[in-house]
Amino acid sequence: MSGESMNNLQQSMDANHSSFGMQNGLWGLTCSSKLSMSQSGNTFEQKLLFARGIDTIEPQNIEAILSSQFSDFDLGLRPVHFDPLMGSGIFTQDGEQWQHSRELLRPQFMSNRMENFEQVKSAVDALIDCVPEDGVVDLQPLFFRLTFETTLFLLFGKHLPSLKSEGITGRESEFADAFNRGQDYLAQRGRLGDFHWVIGGKDFRRVCKICHDFVDGAVQKALGRYDPSKSTDSTGSYTFVDAIIEKTRNPKVLRDQCLNILLAGRDTTACCLTWTLRLLVQHPEVLSKLRREIENSVGVGSEASDPVLSQVKKLPYLSIVIKEVLRLYPSVPVNSRAATKTTTLPTGGGPDGTAPILVRKGEAVGYCVYAMHRRKDLFGSDADYFRPERWENDALKDVGWGYLPFNRGPRVCLGQQFAELEAAYTVVRLLQKFETIEMTEDKPFNMPVGQEKQVLTLVVSSGDGCWVKMKKFDV
Numbered sequence: 001m002s003g004e005s006m007n008n009l010q011q012s013m014d015a016n017h018s019s020f021g022m023q024n025g026l027w028g029l030t031c032s033s034k035l036s037m038s039q040s041g042n043t044f045e046q047k048l049l050f051a052r053g054i055d056t057i058e059p060q061n062i063e064a065i066l067s068s069q070f071s072d073f074d075l076g077l078r079p080v081h082f083d084p085l086m087g088s089g090i091f092t093q094d095g096e097q098w099q100h101s102r103e104l105l106r107p108q109f110m111s112n113r114m115e116n117f118e119q120v121k122s123a124v125d126a127l128i129d130c131v132p133e134d135g136v137v138d139l140q141p142l143f144f145r146l147t148f149e150t151t152l153f154l155l156f157g158k159h160l161p162s163l164k165s166e167g168i169t170g171r172e173s174e175f176a177d178a179f180n181r182g183q184d185y186l187a188q189r190g191r192l193g194d195f196h197w198v199i200g201g202k203d204f205r206r207v208c209k210i211c212h213d214f215v216d217g218a219v220q221k222a223l224g225r226y227d228p229s230k231s232t233d234s235t236g237s238y239t240f241v242d243a244i245i246e247k248t249r250n251p252k253v254l255r256d257q258c259l260n261i262l263l264a265g266r267d268t269t270a271c272c273l274t275w276t277l278r279l280l281v282q283h284p285e286v287l288s289k290l291r292r293e294i295e296n297s298v299g300v301g302s303e304a305s306d307p308v309l310s311q312v313k314k315l316p317y318l319s320i321v322i323k324e325v326l327r328l329y330p331s332v333p334v335n336s337r338a339a340t341k342t343t344t345l346p347t348g349g350g351p352d353g354t355a356p357i358l359v360r361k362g363e364a365v366g367y368c369v370y371a372m373h374r375r376k377d378l379f380g381s382d383a384d385y386f387r388p389e390r391w392e393n394d395a396l397k398d399v400g401w402g403y404l405p406f407n408r409g410p411r412v413c414l415g416q417q418f419a420e421l422e423a424a425y426t427v428v429r430l431l432q433k434f435e436t437i438e439m440t441e442d443k444p445f446n447m448p449v450g451q452e453k454q455v456l457t458l459v460v461s462s463g464d465g466c467w468v469k470m471k472k473f474d475v
């Protein structure tokens with residue numbers, strides 16, 4: 001992971017009043033001080049050269065762009081920025097094309113197949129086996145490999161070309177490296193807005209080709225084994241790619257949809273897991289409370305049995321821990337849409353910033369979930385702190401559009417259920433297997449929450465990884 005390293009997103013936003021919408025693309029955070037801005041509470045109008053845009057952390061406005069005025073907005077330049085790597089898939093489409101993809105993919109996410117969960121289990125076991133004897137390990141790259149492997153499984157099942165027998169958990173594959181680099185390029189293109197074409201040289205073309213060749217190989221295999229007379233393939237299993245093949249055999253369409261899901265599913269969950277472990281280690285009282293919950297429900301120690309799906313779903317403290325992690329570190333921290341016609345947003349205009357605000361056709365509206373999730377008027381005076389208990393007894397039930405880790409509205413995340421389950425299961429297994437998880441002496445992370453080094457690509461990951469020392473339970 002490379003990308004833009006910064007002390008933290010919030011500081012960058014405060015310093016610049018942010019500018020996450022000006023690029024008329026996705027996650028286009030700029031760091032310019034030459035912007036002309038008019039500030040109205042939580043919504044800002046910005047001008048850069050001839051472009052005007054709106055940035056907002058106002059739930060009402062975000063609800064408008066994502067739901068109540070859905071047709072007034074689209075993805076802006078995202079499809080153009082992402083095209084060389086991702087082509088046309090659910091993540092880059094608008095209008096009828098997007099609707100078609102959503103209808104195609106939605107049933108796959110709904111059918112919560114046990115086979116997927118079994119695969120998550122074996123990938124987590126492999127992760128645990130990667131922890132060295134002395135227990136000192138950076139968990140962040142391991143989480144990235146875990147979610148890469150599980151998302152690939154979701155897409156292709158066991159039928160992957162060129163993966164070694166031990167799976168990609170054993171080594172970073174050429175494809176994984178290329179996909180990482182490709183995403184860095186996409187993030188840079190997003191930040192450059194109309195000038196995205198500056199990024200797109202030989203190396204970018206090379207990584208796109210590696211990714212395309214790999215996915216094309218898996219698609220060809222799936223096409224080869226497809227039997228139209230059966231609703232499962234001839235080996236009895238049924239994967240995302242099989243489902244899409246029932247609607248189209250066009251290899252480019254299949255490649256694009258698969259890459260789009262891989263993009264959506266991998267880094268988001270890996271970042272969630274990284275921040276979860278960092279926050280737990282930084283807050284031993286939360287870690288102990290969580291450990292007690294797991295001990296009392298599914299047991300801990302070398303003899304503890306692998307939890308079943310229904311047990312993982314019924315861990316109330318774990319569920320608010322993950323909720324709180326995604327409040328402080330929403331995997332997609334910055335996002336944007338562009339107006340398809342001249343329209344208004346409910347608030348942010350007029351002398352006191354409470355009147356509707358104009359958005360002209362083509363202008364971008366950026367929204368920063370990261371900053372919104374730290375608003376003290378929404379989450380309390382201790383909003384900057386990690387305190388899962390704030391979610392207890394439905395205390396935040398009225399926060400509505402103020403809490404948005406998975407988006408809402410027609411384009412709400414399709415993988416939410418899968419991601420929550422994968423993250424919860426991984427945490428349970430780690431706490432079952434390891435008696436202690438703590439900071440290392442060499443690389444402690446004592447910075448106050450939010451002030452640590454962060455890396456912003458399409459997601460926000462940790463700039464210092466997640467170095468911990470873990471001790472297994474005695475056998």
Ligand code: HEM
Pocket residue numbers: 090091102151154260261264265266268269272326330331332335405406407410411412413414415416418419420
């Ligand atoms: C903690 C983990 C995750 C988080 C925080 C997350 C968050 C999000 C967000 C914010 C969006 C909206 C993006 C936009 O419209 O601009 C999104 C969309 C999406 N996510 Fe997730 N996601 C996670 C995991 C996953 C996983 C594991 C998958 C699939 C394997 C997935 C599949 C999708 C898809 C297909 C969309 C596009 C939906 C559409 O445009 O209709 N996500 N996700």
